[in-house]
Amino acid sequence: MTKKFLYYLTLPLVILFIVSCEGSVYREWSVENSSSQQIHVEAVASNSDTIFESLTPGEKTILAVTTEDRGNPDPEMAYDVFSYLKITNDSGRIYQLDWTENENWDIYIDQTSINPDKFDQTYNLIVEDGDFN
Numbered sequence: 001m002t003k004k005f006l007y008y009l010t011l012p013l014v015i016l017f018i019v020s021c022e023g024s025v026y027r028e029w030s031v032e033n034s035s036s037q038q039i040h041v042e043a044v045a046s047n048s049d050t051i052f053e054s055l056t057p058g059e060k061t062i063l064a065v066t067t068e069d070r071g072n073p074d075p076e077m078a079y080d081v082f083s084y085l086k087i088t089n090d091s092g093r094i095y096q097l098d099w100t101e102n103e104n105w106d107i108y109i110d111q112t113s114i115n116p117d118k119f120d121q122t123y124n125l126i127v128e129d130g131d132f133n
Contacts, residue, residue, distance in 0.1 A: 075102055
């Protein structure tokens with residue numbers, strides 16, 4: 001009886017320990033207005049949230065936060081987070097860079113813990129005057 005009791009008591013604790021050792025990833029997606037005009041951001045996140053933001057020159061805002069329950073250092077693709085993203089300025093000009101390409105985002109990856117692996121990742125889309133048609 002005692003062995004069976006210990007088995008049922010320790011098994012959930014072992015499972016909890018193993019699951020907690022998986023690590024995690026916190027990803028923050030933002031847009032920064034480095035242009036000389038106010039910009040307007042329309043986006044649809046993959047969780048179906050619709051985002052409308054207006055940013056004055058020099059302003060930055062967080063569009064979305066995503067998380068992952070394992071310590072994955074690989075960058076997430078922008079098209080996995082947003083199904084739609086449109087940026088216009090006060091002159092009505094449209095942002096021309098391909099926001100779906102991660103090379104157009106400034107990406108910073110910081111490993112905050114080794115065991116379990118935990119990462120903080122920030123993705124910042126910097127919008128400048130020359131990015132509009």
